[in-house]
Amino acid sequence: MTKKTIIFMIISILFLFITGCWNRRELNELAISVAEGIDKEDENYKISSQIVIPGQIESKTAGPTSSAPVELYTAIEDTVFEGMREITTKSPRKLYHSHLRVLVIGEALAREGISDVLDFVSRDHEFRTDFYIVIAKDTSAENILSILTSIEKIPANNMISSLETSEETWAPTMAVTLDELIKMLVTEGKNPVLAGITIHGDPSIGGTTQNLEKTASSTYLKYSDMAVFKKDKLVGWLNRDQSKGYNFIMDNINNTITDVSCPNEGKFNFEIIHSKTKVEAKVEKNTPKVDIIIQSEGNVGEVKCNIDLSKQKTIEELEKRIEENITNTIRETIKAVQEDFGVDIFGFGDAIHRSDTKSWNKLKEDWNDTHFTDLDMQVQADIKIRRLGKIGNSILPEIKE
Amino acid sequence: MLIENIRSIRRIKKGEIMRRRIQKLTKKKTKDLNSKALDQKQKKSIISSLEESIKYINETLGNSDDFIVRKIRIGKEEQINIGIFYIDGLVDTQKINDFVIEPLMFDFQDKNIHSKHDLLTVIKDSTISVGDIEDVTDYGSLLSSLASGQIIILVDGFTKGFTIGLTNENYRGVTEPSQETVVRGPKEGFTETLRTNTALIRRKINSPNLRVETRKIGEVTQTQVSIMYIRGIVNEKVLEEVRTRLSKINIDGLLESNYIEELIQDKTFSPFPTMYNTERPDVVSACLLEGRVAILVNGTPFVLLVPSLFIQFFQAAEDHYQRWDFSTFIRFLRIACFFITLLAPSLFIAITTYHQEMIPTQLLISLAAQREGVPFPAFIEALLMEITFEILREGGIRMPKAVGQAISIVGTLVIGTAAVEAGFISAAMVIIVAITAIASFVIPAHNMSISIRLIRFLFMGLAASFGLFGITAAFIGLILHLCSIRSFGIPYMSPFGPYNVQDQKDSLFRLPLWRLSTRPRLINQQNINREQSPSPKPPSKK
Known part of the structure; x- marks a missing residue:
């Protein structure tokens, strides 16, 4: 070996030590924050962070855990970043944000505007962009984060699993991640909508392990309604039907249940298993026009009336009724949004922007205030019933007393 | 008679060469007085x-x-x-x-x-x-x-x-090789006697072109060393290189073929072996048919083969004795095990100490729970476990066979249970070390697997200091180093280093036997066609 090689090797070995492992963090030095909440308290931000206690989660002993699986830290500071760091005065470990699953924003803060908060979470390198953002309805984010859940030991996991499954199989919720939210905010002619979460029951009981001891938890979290934003400010809530209508327009339906009244009396349920929505926008003589075309397929889910499903005519009739039902839901949703909020949350403006940029440039000035509210639209639905289920005609008429 | 005469002539010639060399050395005054006296006596x-x-x-x-x-x-x-x-x-x-x-x-x-x-x-x-x-x-x-x-x-x-010549034939008989066992294939292995070993090869290749060149190496031990090759197939350049390198050896004793390996190999400062060794006559025969040269040393069952390529160490004799598709699968498995042995502990260290965002949340929480109370950083933890494993492995080899079982009991108890229960080591680390250890045994060539085990520690150190950047840098360095090695003039990484489409047929993949129609191009250029067997077809209906 030449002198050069020896020197090179010594230098390389020294490299190992001079780094000092500068950003090395062992797993047991992390405070894994799975859910964070931000509220407005006077002029300050109140940061709450739900931190996993790994030993409690992974404990092998069966049965209800004697102590809480997560710990909630809160801090009140001028800025979000300061708040996050201030938590270290209470927590033994530094917060680790990379595994954040859900960010809860208090209703009060949402009404004042969320842009300041979004800057920090999208700037800091530890935050990923794939966590969900939800709005705490009628309560503070801190309260939401304090509720313990039983099937999923970590409440944050419970929150996201519930959000994802309900979005998948029950239309009126919508999971929005940070990057999607930012995309909605920066797109012209579109305003964000976020899922809302509420507490049912007494929050002070929900925060104790007592809450987990009964089969029906006395306090639980529930997704209800969707928050409508005008730019970054909360302006109101969509109810369940409106939320569903919103998801239909946004082509965000994977699987949902629609209940429709039968031709005679009673109701029947239709399960949509596949749905596709097309929004076509155009400008004719300076008036924007929007066509919404929905194509869905589905199965008969539940029949509570006397109809003969073996006849093609009945099926066609049912299809027509479902079409009417869906178009009505959508019309009513759009109407309500136009009248109550006057905010284009559906991205119709964006659709016009894409199809006719020149006209859009003229329209965009007062899009929300005048053009959107008087928007001329056509809603069409094309429904196909594919399967009737395991039985053909309902056995109801034969067994009913 | 004729053969005997030739042999005696050869022997006399060799004796002369030896004597001349000794004379030369005496002239150079490198010999001490004792050997000078011996020299005079010999004349x-x-x-x-x-x-x-x-x-x-x-x-x-x-x-x-x-x-x-x-x-x-x-x-x-x-x-x-x-x-x-x-x-x-x-x-x-x-x-x-x-x-x-x-x-x-x-x-x-x-x-x-x-x-x-x-x-x-x-x-x-x-x-x-x-x-x-x-x-x-x-x-x-x-x-x-x-x-x-x-x-x-x-x-x-x-x-x-x-x-x-009436030497005692009372040596260890031909038995099943202890290192390279097969499920299907010949069960014979080389012995300590050179003559038996050459005969074992001759029994497999009954060709007059199979040549044996014997010389004596070792001033004191006078060990017989034979070069075997097939004339017309062997790469003459490599053969000449082997001859010159062997003639440069000047050592008092030669007790095992590793003496030769270390004295004539291309690179000393490389963890990778550039000479293949085997106990199996069928492996030697296959290599001779590919144009390689075998070096047999009297007194050891391990035969050296040159030139040897990186991929050769991941191939086993059995690859050609079982179905081609399964052999290909097994070869991929071996390559996967190479990466597991090399990278598993270092990746674990890097990801758990620097890149926690890469771990799925559930897994992270589970890993964090296991680490609660572990007093060492992940690197020290891994190092401790890896060294414990190496101690157990070495202990298992050196122990008398009767006590061998004790090692496994102690090993499982100490590492598997006690260390985890006592909270010194996290369970995940035990899993990682265990999979690394098992993967290292999948690699058929023992000398390759020990070199991988050695550089694994370097990777672990770099992972602990630089995270994935360190591993990436070390991996690039490793590939550069592998590409720089030559084995008797043949690029070590061929047929990947210099890429050769033809030779892919029997390197990582093992195509059906009727597709292996040519010898490896980089080992030998002459007599390249080895078969013209057609692919098997059902009988025609006529």
């Missing part, structure tokens, strides 16, 4: 008086106890004194009695001897009934023949004697 020609000769040989051998002298008197009037010398244990005494002493004592009486000069010819050509018999005129070759287990016959009054 000395045989004294005609038998008694003097015995005295001289006894003196030279320092009255060794295992040196046997048998003096007999033969002829009609018992007038001829004959001395039979051998080293006890090296020769077959039963055969000496049957084929040397008996003919001399009884058959010789009936022979007609016309002159004194005729005597030696009669003894050599018509009395002693042994195939391997040669003349000897000086004490140098006499002593070396004696030491290599041959019988010496000296006749009183002559300055010439005979050496008779």
Whole structure:
């Protein structure tokens, strides 16, 4: 070996030590924050962070855990970043944000505007962009984060699993991640909508392990309604039907249940298993026009009336009724949004922007205030019933007393 | 007769070469006085008086106890004194009695001897009934023949004697190799005897083109070393290179083929082996058919093969004895195990200490729970476990077989249970170390697997200091290093380093046998076609 090689090797070995492992963090030095909440308290931000206690989660002993699986830290500071760091005065470990699953924003803060908060979470390198953002309805984010859940030991996991499954199989919720939210905010002619979460029951009981001891938890979290934003400010809530209508327009339906009244009396349920929505926008003589075309397929889910499903005519009739039902839901949703909020949350403006940029440039000035509210639209639905289920005609008429 | 003559000529020539080399060295004054004296003795020609000769040989051998002298008197009037010398244990005494002493004592009486000069010819050509018999005129070759287990016959009054090859065949027999076992395939392995080993190969390749070149290496041990190759297939350049490298060796003793490997390999400062070793005659035969050169050393069952490529160490004999599709799968598995052995602990260290965002949340929480209370950083934890494993492994090899089981019990108890329960080590780390250990045993070549195990520690250190950046840098360095190695002039990483589409057929993949129609291009350029077998087809309906 030449002198050069020896020197090179010594230098390389020294490299190992001079780094000092500068950003090395062992797993047991992390405070894994799975859910964070931000509220407005006077002029300050109140940061709450739900931190996993790994030993409690992974404990092998069966049965209800004697102590809480997560710990909630809160801090009140001028800025979000300061708040996050201030938590270290209470927590033994530094917060680790990379595994954040859900960010809860208090209703009060949402009404004042969320842009300041979004800057920090999208700037800091530890935050990923794939966590969900939800709005705490009628309560503070801190309260939401304090509720313990039983099937999923970590409440944050419970929150996201519930959000994802309900979005998948029950239309009126919508999971929005940070990057999607930012995309909605920066797109012209579109305003964000976020899922809302509420507490049912007494929050002070929900925060104790007592809450987990009964089969029906006395306090639980529930997704209800969707928050409508005008730019970054909360302006109101969509109810369940409106939320569903919103998801239909946004082509965000994977699987949902629609209940429709039968031709005679009673109701029947239709399960949509596949749905596709097309929004076509155009400008004719300076008036924007929007066509919404929905194509869905589905199965008969539940029949509570006397109809003969073996006849093609009945099926066609049912299809027509479902079409009417869906178009009505959508019309009513759009109407309500136009009248109550006057905010284009559906991205119709964006659709016009894409199809006719020149006209859009003229329209965009007062899009929300005048053009959107008087928007001329056509809603069409094309429904196909594919399967009737395991039985053909309902056995109801034969067994009913 | 002819072959014998050729062999004796060759032997004489070799003796001369040796002597000349020794002379050269004496001129250079690198030899000490002792060997100078030995050298002078070697030149000395045989004294005609038998008694003097015995005295001289006894003196030279320092009255060794295992040196046997048998003096007999033969002829009609018992007038001829004959001395039979051998080293006890090296020769077959039963055969000496049957084929040397008996003919001399009884058959010789009936022979007609016309002159004194005729005597030696009669003894050599018509009395002693042994195939391997040669003349000897000086004490140098006499002593070396004696030491290599041959019988010496000296006749009183002559300055010439005979050496008779009647070596004791009582060696370890041909058994199943302990290193490279197969489910299907030949179960024979090389032994410690060079001649048996060459015969094992000759039995597989019955071609007159199979050549054996033998030379003696080792000033003191005089170990026989053979080069084997197939003329017409072998790469002449490589062969010449092997010859020159072997001739440069000047060492007192040669006890195992690794001595040769270390003295002639291309790169000393590389963890990777550039010479393949095997215990299996079928592997050697396959390599010879690919144009490689085998180096056999007397006294060890491990045969060296050159040139050897990186991918060769991930191939096993069985790859060609079982279905091609399964062989291909197994080869991919071995490559996967190479990466697991090399990277599993370092990736675990890097990801858990620097890149926690890469771990799925559930797994992270589970890992974090296991780490609660572990007092060491992940790197120290991994290092401790890896070193414990190496200790157990080494302990298992050195232990007597009867106690071997104790090692596994202690190993499982200590590492598997106690360390985790005591909270010194996290369970995940035990899993990682265990999978690393098992993966390292999947690699068929032991010398490759130990080198991977060695560089694994470097990767772990870099992972602990730089995270994934360190691993990436080390991996790039590793690939650069591998591409820089040559084995006897052949690029080590071929057929990937210099990419060769044709040779992919039997490197990572193992295509059906009828597709392996050419020899590896980079090993040999001549006689490239090895078969023209058509692909199997169902019989035509006609």
